[in-house]
Amino acid sequence: MENKKQDTASALKDIISHAKEYGFVFPSSDIYDGLQAVYDYGQNGVELKNNLKTVWYKAMTMLNDNVVGIDAAIFMHPLTWKASGHVDSFNDPMIDNKDSKKRYRADTLLEERAAALEDEGKADEARAIMQAMAKGLDAGDLEAVRQLIIDQQIKCPVSGTANWTEVRQFNLMFSTQVGAVSEDASLIYLRPETAQGIFVNFLNVQKSGRMKIPFGIAQIGKAFRNEIVARNFIFRMREFEQMEMQFFVRPGTEMEWYETWKQTRMKFHQAIGLPADSLKFHDHDKLAHYANAAVDIEYKFPFGFKEMEGIHSRTDFDLRSHQELSRKKQQYFDPEINENYIPYVVETSVGADRLFLAILCNAYTEETVGEGDQEKQRIYLNFHPALAPVKVAVLPLVKKDGLAEKAQELVNKIKFAFHTTYDEGGAIGKRYTRQDLIGTPYCVVVDYQTMEDETVTIRDRNTMQQERISIADLKEKIGYAVSMERIFEKLLQ
């Protein structure tokens, strides 16, 4: 058990090192020692991530003729977050007990105290507490709130002590100001989820696109949460990217669609190369304020099975809430049943960065090749060819005798069809390894025979086997293998 923990810890460390060394993920602002829970994608990481986003977006919008995309702004009207429940849910003054390590809402502790006093017939005292607390909170004077808790000798119900930390305002939303003059400026939030951009555009899309229920709106975009604790590399970041689809359905049919999307999404993860036994559903015991059913798709990360995607039946919570606050009807007239209603919503929401991490962890392969004295450790990234950052590396066997020029010529022939790289430095074996380490599925070598008969060898990353083929067939052969169509075919099965 002890060993296993060490193994999994080092597995993640190896992947983090590899990600940095080979240009996938760098700590943000690295030269300034990084910024907690913020990361940048490097030259290979951005290719992989873009491929993931593309395959998701196409799987949503091209494979389903009733799903369309949008790209909503990160800034939204502040009332959006009032309607969604984020403003109320995430503005709590919190306090920790140092002995029990339990965290409480400071206002709740004081309210309970006041209620207890009232029961004892000390209504005046109770009122004084509530007034002092309100004054402190309104003024943002958290130290006063803490002092109040200490003065009242409120103890932690678990540890029974009054050993409290400072009171801190926990707000998961980042805020900033819109407007150049600060007095005129209004507080605005960086969106903590992309979903609301879809909800507020529901009618715009439905009317302009003449969409009929059921239909979906898909979106990829950044979201921001001021996480208290961020852990596990890019698993929980302050700035992250979501790939979301909100599917609008007739009330009463939501559970069928919930089931359908559950299965569809699981199939997707398997189609892009994640093994079935590393994926599982995890039903939520405790439902969020907006949901009547919720399940996570979890992936077996080196630190355990963790949420990668959430599928929620959100009822009409969001649209109804927006309707109330905006006073604009969010209804759909269903011609089939001749009725107006606020649609129910089934949401699929996957973290692009989490999916990236899952794909990277899954791809990282250490294997022993050769036997006896020839035995060697080999590391490669086993990406689905359609996801790999670089599809093919063209390598001249040697630099001289015109082989380099011939190889360059070949690069120019294929580089517009798929991401191609050229490498002439060092021994051929080293160059194969360089490509293995970033997960390039194919290496094409120009050798002396090429000069005579226009054939090259093509080497497969996983098997290391080579095959000699004609240059004329190269584009088609590689193009077929690296196309996302192979993934879509699996989804349609």
Added chain:
RNA sequence: GCGAAAGUAGCUCAGCUGGUAGAGCGCGACCUUGCCAAGGUCGAGGUCGCGGGUUCGAACCCCGUCUUUCGCUCCA
């Protein structure tokens, strides 16, 4: 947030009781070679995370701080 460990070259790390910085790999140029991390020569690259303190002198001791990893905690 609490507790633990770590931070030295691009990477992995060594560096003794405090005495002005090392290896392997990688990287660049050239020579040799030519199908799975080849050999040789030369070279670039570090105010030892950062800031203080102690000391004649600090990578090393002390304090603070930042970052990362791990365990709790938290996660609409």
